[in-house]
Amino acid sequence: MDSRNDEEAPLVSASGEDRKFRAGKSYTRDVHILSISFLLIFLAYGAAQNLETTVNKDLGTISLGILYVSFMFCSMVASLVVRLMGSKNALVLGTTGYWLFVAANLKPSWFTMVPASLYLGFAASIIWVGQGTYLTSIARSHAKDHGLHEGSVIGVFNGEFWAMFACHQLFGNLITLALLKDGKEGSTSGTTLLMLVFLFSMTLGTILMFFIRKIDGEDGKEPVGSPVGLVDSLVSLPRMIITPLLDIRMLLIVPLLAYSGLQQAFVWAEFTKEIVTPAIGVSGVGGAMAVYGALDAVCSMTAGRFTSGLSSITFIISGGAVAQASVFLWLLLGYRQTSGVLGTAYPLIMAAILGIGDGILNTQISALLALLFKHDTEGAFAQLKVWQSAAIAIVFFLSPYISLQAMLIVMLVMICVSLLSFLFLALKVENVFTHNE
Numbered sequence: 001m002d003s004r005n006d007e008e009a010p011l012v013s014a015s016g017e018d019r020k021f022r023a024g025k026s027y028t029r030d031v032h033i034l035s036i037s038f039l040l041i042f043l044a045y046g047a048a049q050n051l052e053t054t055v056n057k058d059l060g061t062i063s064l065g066i067l068y069v070s071f072m073f074c075s076m077v078a079s080l081v082v083r084l085m086g087s088k089n090a091l092v093l094g095t096t097g098y099w100l101f102v103a104a105n106l107k108p109s110w111f112t113m114v115p116a117s118l119y120l121g122f123a124a125s126i127i128w129v130g131q132g133t134y135l136t137s138i139a140r141s142h143a144k145d146h147g148l149h150e151g152s153v154i155g156v157f158n159g160e161f162w163a164m165f166a167c168h169q170l171f172g173n174l175i176t177l178a179l180l181k182d183g184k185e186g187s188t189s190g191t192t193l194l195m196l197v198f199l200f201s202m203t204l205g206t207i208l209m210f211f212i213r214k215i216d217g218e219d220g221k222e223p224v225g226s227p228v229g230l231v232d233s234l235v236s237l238p239r240m241i242i243t244p245l246l247d248i249r250m251l252l253i254v255p256l257l258a259y260s261g262l263q264q265a266f267v268w269a270e271f272t273k274e275i276v277t278p279a280i281g282v283s284g285v286g287g288a289m290a291v292y293g294a295l296d297a298v299c300s301m302t303a304g305r306f307t308s309g310l311s312s313i314t315f316i317i318s319g320g321a322v323a324q325a326s327v328f329l330w331l332l333l334g335y336r337q338t339s340g341v342l343g344t345a346y347p348l349i350m351a352a353i354l355g356i357g358d359g360i361l362n363t364q365i366s367a368l369l370a371l372l373f374k375h376d377t378e379g380a381f382a383q384l385k386v387w388q389s390a391a392i393a394i395v396f397f398l399s400p401y402i403s404l405q406a407m408l409i410v411m412l413v414m415i416c417v418s419l420l421s422f423l424f425l426a427l428k429v430e431n432v433f434t435h436n437e
Contacts, residue, residue, distance in 0.1 A: 035160055068265075087134040097127075168293065258390070259415060332405060332409070
């Protein structure tokens with residue numbers, strides 16, 4: 001099989017003729033810059049998002065709901081925007097949405113937060129499509145210029161980016177823990193200083209983004225405003241959105257994609273507000289989310305290294321689902337707020353377990369989609385963003401109106417549905433492989 005020969009190709013070509021490739025342009029510099037830029041931007045945004053429901057209360061919750069509805073719809077057209085703008089320009093423009101959202105938190109009101117949330121939905125969609133396009137393109141170019149195996153280089157480049165990105169919760173929330181000391185809900189002086197520090201970090205990240213190089217040949221394939229290219233792209237959009245849903249494998253994965261968004265939103269909207277804040281205060285949100293981010297980062301790297309195929313993905317995802325389900329059952333049946341060391345330790349332990357589950361889902365869902373949808377990777381990952389964003393938006397909109405107990409029941413039901421659906425898919429795919437052999 002050709003694909004097997006590709007997988008077994010050596011990382012570095014041994015022949016003397018191929019050594020000439022090593023004189024080509026190195027793209028590792030661009031990976032470093034892109035990774036650091038995302039870290040600086042998202043350590044600020046991630047920590048600010050964690051505080052939205054506790055500091056801005058209902059305004060913060062509804063704003064995040066609006067943000068993810070906007071993100072969901074804009075994700076459907078983001079590939080067209082990135083194709084017309086170019087991935088570097090999309091990355092630079094995308095950073096402005098995060099900057100404006102944090103700036104709006106300096107004077108939070110319906111007139112500042114709602115427009116900022118709507119614009120960030122658009123900015124987030126193009127920055128993530130741009131990130132995927134840019135990183136894949138430079139990895140392929142680096143492999144070609146240096147005579148390296150393309151798959152190995154893509155793995156190395158993505159490994160560096162996601163390892164760095166996973167640290168944003170750790171560093172951002174440590175800054176929150178250091179600056180928001182008083183723990184007084186709605187403290188103006190503490191939150192203002194914090195948001196100014198975040199804006200400074202985001203500004204550095206945005207400036208850094210200008211220093212990544214444009215992809216060779218990206219400009220000029222289809223001139224911006226070209227009527228033919230624009231019309232063709234618009235005509236193909238419905239097909240790109242609908243076609244993946246005609247595949248039974250995607251339909252069986254959709255509950256898992258939705259759950260991955262639900263569990264993230266639960267941490268941001270419910271866990272920080274209902275569990276962490278009453279136990280250790282608003283300032284303690286930073287510490288709990290730093291623990292969450294640290295375990296998320298470690299587990300992302302560890303789970304990625306143990307991923308070898310569908311069987312390993314099935315085992316790892318099942319373990320992550322059981323871990324998160326144990327926290328939801330603990331909160332629903334046995335958790336009671338206490339004082340002293342245990343009162344502080346319990347939310348941190350829960351944050352650690354939830355972070356482990358999130359790290360597993362992030363790495364394994366990406367690997368699963370890449371494994372099952374090799375011929376329509378863009379469509380598969382577009383579905384991931386659409387279903388994640390829709391689930392996150394639903395949680396933020398429902399959060400002010402339903403109890404913690406009701407939300408926990410929803411989470412447990414979704415874990416069961418998504419896990420059963422995924423296990424059925426795994427058995428179905430394994431049976432296909434067995435019959436083919």
